[in-house]
Amino acid sequence: MAKKKTSGKTKSFSEAIGLQYIFNNTITDFFLGLALLVVAVVMMLAMISFLSTGAADQSLLENMQPGEWTNTQQLFQNYCGSMGAILSYWLMAVNFGFPAFLIPCFVVMVGFQLMNVYRVNLWKWFFCMMVVMIWSSVTFAKFLTPIFGSLIFNPGGKHGMFVVQTLENVIGPPGLTAILLFVAIAFLTYITTETITIVRKALNPIGYISNKVKFEITNHREELEENNAIDEAYRNAAQGTVQDEEDEMDENSQTRETTPDQGADQNQESSLQQEMDKEQKDGNEKTTSPIDLDAAAADDSQQADADKNVAAPSLIQQQRELRAQRAERERQEMAAAAAASAHIGMDISVATGEEKATSNTVSNAEVLNTPINPKEPFTRYKYPTLNLLKKYDGQEVSIDEEEQKANKNRIIEVLGNFGVQIKTIRATVGPTITLYEIQPAEGVRISKIKNLEDDIALSLAALGIRIIAPIPGKGTIGIEVPNAKANIVSMESILNSKKFQETKMELPIALGKTITNEVFMVDLAKIPHLLVAGATGQGKSVGLNAIITSLLYKKHPNELKLVLIDPKKVEFSVYSRITNKFMAAVPDEEEPIITDVTKVVRTLNSLCVLMDSRYDLLKKAGARNIKEYNQKYVNHRLKLTDGHEFMPYIVVIIDEFGDLIMTAGKEVELPIARIAQLARAVGIHMIIATQRPTTSIITGNIKANFPGRIAFKVTSAIDSKTILDRTGANQLIGRGDMLYLNGNEPVRVQCAFVDTPEIERINEYICNQPGPIEPMELPEPASEDGGVGGNGSVDTRNLDPYFEEAAHAIVLSQQGSTSMIQRRFSIGYNRAGRLMDQLEAAGIVGAAQGSKPREVLLQDENQLNTLLMQLRNS
Numbered sequence: 032m033a034k035k036k037t038s039g040k041t042k043s044f045s046e047a048i049g050l051q052y053i054f055n056n057t058i059t060d061f062f063l064g065l066a067l068l069v070v071a072v073v074m075m076l077a078m079i080s081f082l083s084t085g086a087a088d089q090s091l092l093e094n095m096q097p098g099e100w101t102n103t104q105q106l107f108q109n110y111c112g113s114m115g116a117i118l119s120y121w122l123m124a125v126n127f128g129f130p131a132f133l134i135p136c137f138v139v140m141v142g143f144q145l146m147n148v149y150r151v152n153l154w155k156w157f158f159c160m161m162v163v164m165i166w167s168s169v170t171f172a173k174f175l176t177p178i179f180g181s182l183i184f185n186p187g188g189k190h191g192m193f194v195v196q197t198l199e200n201v202i203g204p205p206g207l208t209a210i211l212l213f214v215a216i217a218f219l220t221y222i223t224t225e226t227i228t229i230v231r232k233a234l235n236p237i238g239y240i241s242n243k244v245k246f247e248i249t250n251h252r253e254e255l256e257e258n259n260a261i262d263e264a265y266r267n268a269a270q271g272t273v274q275d276e277e278d279e280m281d282e283n284s285q286t287r288e289t290t291p292d293q294g295a296d297q298n299q300e301s302s303l304q305q306e307m308d309k310e311q312k313d314g315n316e317k318t319t320s321p322i323d324l325d326a327a328a329a330d331d332s333q334q335a336d337a338d339k340n341v342a343a344p345s346l347i348q349q350q351r352e353l354r355a356q357r358a359e360r361e362r363q364e365m366a367a368a369a370a371a372s373a374h375i376g377m378d379i380s381v382a383t384g385e386e387k388a389t390s391n392t393v394s395n396a397e398v399l400n401t402p403i404n405p406k407e408p409f410t411r412y413k414y415p416t417l418n419l420l421k422k423y424d425g426q427e428v429s430i431d432e433e434e435q436k437a438n439k440n441r442i443i444e445v446l447g448n449f450g451v452q453i454k455t456i457r458a459t460v461g462p463t464i465t466l467y468e469i470q471p472a473e474g475v476r477i478s479k480i481k482n483l484e485d486d487i488a489l490s491l492a493a494l495g496i497r498i499i500a501p502i503p504g505k506g507t508i509g510i511e512v513p514n515a516k517a518n519i520v521s522m523e524s525i526l527n528s529k530k531f532q533e534t535k536m537e538l539p540i541a542l543g544k545t546i547t548n549e550v551f552m553v554d555l556a557k558i559p560h561l562l563v564a565g566a567t568g569q570g571k572s573v574g575l576n577a578i579i580t581s582l583l584y585k586k587h588p589n590e591l592k593l594v595l596i597d598p599k600k601v602e603f604s605v606y607s608r609i610t611n612k613f614m615a616a617v618p619d620e621e622e623p624i625i626t627d628v629t630k631v632v633r634t635l636n637s638l639c640v641l642m643d644s645r646y647d648l649l650k651k652a653g654a655r656n657i658k659e660y661n662q663k664y665v666n667h668r669l670k671l672t673d674g675h676e677f678m679p680y681i682v683v684i685i686d687e688f689g690d691l692i693m694t695a696g697k698e699v700e701l702p703i704a705r706i707a708q709l710a711r712a713v714g715i716h717m718i719i720a721t722q723r724p725t726t727s728i729i730t731g732n733i734k735a736n737f738p739g740r741i742a743f744k745v746t747s748a749i750d751s752k753t754i755l756d757r758t759g760a761n762q763l764i765g766r767g768d769m770l771y772l773n774g775n776e777p778v779r780v781q782c783a784f785v786d787t788p789e790i791e792r793i794n795e796y797i798c799n800q801p802g803p804i805e806p807m808e809l810p811e812p813a814s815e816d817g818g819v820g821g822n823g824s825v826d827t828r829n830l831d832p833y834f835e836e837a838a839h840a841i842v843l844s845q846q847g848s849t850s851m852i853q854r855r856f857s858i859g860y861n862r863a864g865r866l867m868d869q870l871e872a873a874g875i876v877g878a879a880q881g882s883k884p885r886e887v888l889l890q891d892e893n894q895l896n897t898l899l900m901q902l903r904n905s
């Protein structure tokens with residue numbers, strides 16, 4: 032985090048008396064806002080007073096003599112004197128009538144905005160208020176004039192009267208009424224698209240009702256046919272199709288897949304699957320198959336403004352209904368299967384399934400073709416805006432020719448002293464560094480220059496000279512020399528770049544600018560884990576904040592969750608406002624930002640459990656990685672009842688990793704290495720930072736699993752080698768000067784600068800957006816002995832509230848299925864899994880058997896009641 036440094040400089044007179052603060056923008060804005068508030072209140076009082084004193088002041092106002100406006104003889108009755116009388120007369124009588132009250136209201140809003148009390152889109156409000164004021168002025172003049180006949184001004188003002196008269200002359204009263212109605216509807220539609228539905232309903236109430244009825248009939252027909260299928264199952268059972276218990280479960284699942292109603296859905300899904308397979312075979316993700324269009328639509332929908340998503344509410348509604356119907360159907364089938372001892376033959380549904388290619392199939396297909404919007408239900412979430420970030424003056428890199436010339440001459444001279452002749456020299460001025468690219472004369476060996484590196488640096492006598500001999504891919508030598516005056520690379524300039532705005536990266540992190548002033552960005556999803564190291568005070572914390580900020584500007588809370596580990600306790604506390612929206616935490620953890628070293632191990636173990644369960648889901652879904660999985664999910668190719676849910680990316684950021692290793696050692700190193708080895712495919716990425724880049728902290732194991740490295744300035748060449756496997760970081764100049772390495776050669780980057788007030792503004796903005804109301808729950812970590820407690824060893828103090836109900840449901844149905852628990856109590860997969868573990872620990876169900884339901888160990892409710900009684904008393 033940025034720290035305030037006290038300088039020993041003597042203060043100027045204006046600094047000493049604090050004058051510079053007056054011209055500080057925030058303070059000026061605050062007082063300007065306050066002044067506007069006062070003006071608005073006075074305006075409002077004057078206008079209210081005008082309603083009663085207007086008549087008395089009217090003759091004065093209409094024939095005002097010079098000098099009267101000073102009101103020295105107190106001729107004006109208005110509470111706010113002559114100015115109040117003039118202003119309100121002008122606003123209300125001459126212009127807009129009663130709607131003129133909106134003007135002081137708007138001034139209040141501008142005042143609040145400047146004072147930073149509320150943040151609204153002022154232009155939008157200005158536009159809306161103007162429309163409402165003009166429209167109401169005309170409407171009041173047209174319809175309220177007879178009612179307010181006794182007033183000294185027209186309720187719509189002279190403006191309203193003029194418009195009414197002019198338009199009525201041209202199109203008559205009906206035409207004017209129609210225009211007013213049209214403008215009102217158009218305006219309301221601009222505010223909310225619901226208006227269209229309301230208008231449609233109002234224009235065709237009968238059609239609307241019959242549409243609804245049709246939809247209900249369709250559902251009933253589905254149920255009837257479903258019942259027929261079950262009846263048929265009974266008939267088949269009566270003909271003697273008896274099979275053993277294991278087959279029953281298989282058949283149940285087969286039947287589930289081929290019941291008449293689902294036959295159509297299934298056909299649809301399987302044809303989509305075939306296309307998907309074909310697409311994968313082609314290895315071409317950018318074809319124009321319907322699948323890609325769906326996927327592209329999903330991508331687009333992720334990028335699109337949230338309001339656009341609301342444009343098809345009925346389709347989204349249908350989608351939700353269809354999902355609910357599918358879940359309900361499966362629930363009914365399982366219940367029927369259990370009750371009928373499941374003597375259901377395979378032949379039940381196939382024929383009827385094919386017969387049922389009716390209109391119902393078409394409407395379902397429509398829904399299935401509309402990708403699920405992963406941002407649901409927070410489609411109105413708005414990404415942070417760029418005006419929350421600070422702009423710095425003089426962002427353009429200025430070239431100091433004198434400085435460049437002096438450096439050039441010095442380089443030529445120093446190299447000449449060592450017998451190195453130069454053919455050409457070229458300077459590229461970056462934000463903090465200038466690169467001098469040198470082409471040596473014929474016959475000069477590059478290795479000679481490389482060997483002279485230290486001598487040259489000494490002779491150039493500047494801090495932070497780095498020699499690149501040769502520049503990769505070129506036959507030239509680079510000498511990087513710090514600029515006398517460094518430019519700050521603002522986060523705003525980076526996030527406002529086209530490169531960042533238009534990026535298609537999954538997890539874009541904008542790090543800063545290269546020496547050639549290009550925005551430098553990397554995709555964390557590809558890296559896939561990052562090690563950040565540097566001596567204290569060289570820009571590490573700012574760098575981590577820049578990483579988090581870029582993710583927050585690009586990701587929706589449903590798409591990204593952060594796990595922040597902060598042993599120093601102060602670095603990430605600024606993010607506490609967004610814990611509900613953007614963080615993931617182990618259940619019962621009071622503070623999602625982890626500062627206690629002992630809790631780190633629990634969280635890391637929990638991430639390992641999450642990683643394993645995500646792998647299981649990927650396997651079930653036949654997806655190779657999180658991207659494919661989520662694509663299948665949004666395109667309705669995964670069954671919700673199998674525990675599938677949209678997977679957000681998880682970025683784990685550990686600050687002061689060195690402290691952790693020192694206190695917890697292998698206990699943290701092992702899960703970190705395990706996550707780093709395996710978690711890429713399931714969307715879990717790690718960033719670890721340390722100010723102690725020694726081999727005892729950055730061990731071989733860690734290095735091998737963190738291919739992405741960022742080195743800020745370090746104090747010795749050995750530290751640089753520990754981070755980057757080469758020297759260089761010791762020659763950096765600090766204050767965000769860094770080397771980024773992922774593969775071949777390190778890239779020198781000036782890190783983007785983002786300070787604490789900016790982060791606070793971003794978090795405040797996010798906090799005010801709609802979004803999750805609690806952090807994402809990470810799974811319960813595996814216990815020390817590697818599993819759940821075993822029969823009877825359940826911890827009765829921490830039982831899930833649904834424990835007893837779930838136990839009854841399982842014993843009654845004799846089915847130990849997690850998805851059944853999930854559906855029955857409408858809870859997530861993780862919680863249902865934990866519930867199942869508790870039931871296992873209590874001895875109600877047996878151990879997990881892969882994807883098969885667990886064995887139910889109790890035969891009836893009597894046994895269960897006895898066991899529950901024992902648990903309650905224990």
Ligand SMILES: Nc1ncnc2c1ncn2[C@@H]1O[C@H](COP(=O)(O)OP(=O)(O)OP(=O)(O)O)[C@@H](O)[C@H]1O
Nearest residue numbers: 032033034567568569570571572573766767782784
């Ligand atoms: N990218 C940058 N651009 C300009 N100045 C920077 C940049 N990064 C850091 N600084 C300056 O360096 C100071 C220290 O940076 P920072 O707090 O990030 O260091 P640190 O390496 O995290 O230190 P510590 O390890 O002690 O927490 C900042 O207060 C700021 O003045």
